Amino acid sequence: MLCLPEGTITNKKNITEYLARQIIGGQLKYNEIIPNEIDFAAKFGVSRTMIRDVLKNLEMKGLIERKTNVGTRVRNIQSWNLLDEEVLNWSAGLLTQNRFLLSLLELRLIVEPQAAALAAVRANDSDLQLISENFAHMWNSGMPGNEVTLNTEADIAFHKAIIKASGNLFISQIGGAIQAALHHTIYLSNKANIDHKKSLDCHRRVLTAIENRNSEGAYAGMCCVLQNTIADIGLQSTGVILSDFSGM
Amino acid sequence: MLCLPEGTITNKKNITEYLARQIIGGQLKYNEIIPNEIDFAAKFGVSRTMIRDVLKNLEMKGLIERKTNVGTRVRNIQSWNLLDEEVLNWSAGLLTQNRFLLSLLELRLIVEPQAAALAAVRANDSDLQLISENFAHMWNSGMPGNEVTLNTEADIAFHKAIIKASGNLFISQIGGAIQAALHHTIYLSNKANIDHKKSLDCHRRVLTAIENRNSEGAYAGMCCVLQNTIADIGLQSTGVILSDFSGM
């Protein structure tokens, strides 16, 4: 049953996020019925109009299902619109669950090397500039002890720029999800104690390959980046098939 | 400007689809402003509540953008939620435009072989059964002239079953889009005059490979299926990198 935290739930965004997290977090389980709209509105102290707006939102994200008279039910995870950026952000807590994290990394393994390969073919001047700029900003040197630390924002922007440069409308869509995912995977891999140098080399390999219009090299470089990440997090290999261009 | 067809637009679904097609079809162009909600409601002869519901729907699909006082504007294609099944269906008309069709086939080339590979590793008994059942139903023989004709529904179900068997939450999401896409690409490739036999062989190759837990074979088989499709439609090769397991 739903019980509210004190006072913090005020506006539409709050309510939506609160409910979404209840569902994704498992406090509201599959097939559980959410109270009718009137009681529900009263519970949050808002109008039924607003609650309906919230529920419509969650419905479109696949988190709930509504039927006349039967009410509003929670749907199962297969129905959730996981590629939606908000849904993915709300799902951050699930990253500790292996299946979820594995699915996410598999997605990246499948999509990003190909995106890099396509970018090598199609990137225009502004794409190239964006990619190289972000590469340049990825690494903060000059730290005490000469450590190389990672600039998360630039790292994300680097990957995002490559996905955009792929010129594929659908990959760009997935890119939104990957971007959100990056925040979390980067966070996880930063907790581990890694030599960022290896990762740096791989990233550079991707950049130069794209600049040289070498799609296979870009592909291989991106595989390298991702395999690093996977190793850092400490997962097993996944069954995704990667072409071998290690010689390039 | 918006002008309505006679009489056919009655309920919410109609209105939503009508507007969506106007936007996707280009009759309503990027940044064009849609009339305010009250006039708009009057135009369709429905309440403002309903129009707001429709607009909220289109907003969440990325087709429009709303701001207080400025109104409702059409967004550009990069913002459209193309992986949404409805959006993709409404976009069927764009399939004649090369960029769109190419993006779609690239997506399939990137995702489906990998899904097949994963399915070979992870498919359980019911997955296997579903895949093989659909393969069995894909081909209507015994037609006059001994032609082999394609059962579109079973074809789609075959691909869908493989994607599901991949066990990857995110790929399954994309699978919804791919499924919708299949309707159209199959339609296009059926217009061409093809020997379905070749395609039959490739599909069988995928099936047996999955049954034999041979992920590389499944990958290669699916590549074969898709390259057939691409050739049938008459497109150029795309720059997607495919591993070569043709010997398997």
Next chain:
DNA sequence: CTGTTTAATTTGTCATACAAATAAATCAAA
């Protein structure tokens, strides 16, 4: 016990009013 009818519940739609936000227009001052 079975099939039909009735009643109750819940979401869906409508109409109206007002709040909040923002762009455009007006006006004041340098």
Next chain:
DNA sequence: TTTGATTTATTTGTATGACAAATTAAACAG
């Protein structure tokens, strides 16, 4: 004249109350 603040008008956002439509559950007749 130009600039900056102030007012006004427009449009979306929220609230409220009423009724429609759909569907489950209960009551009832055979």
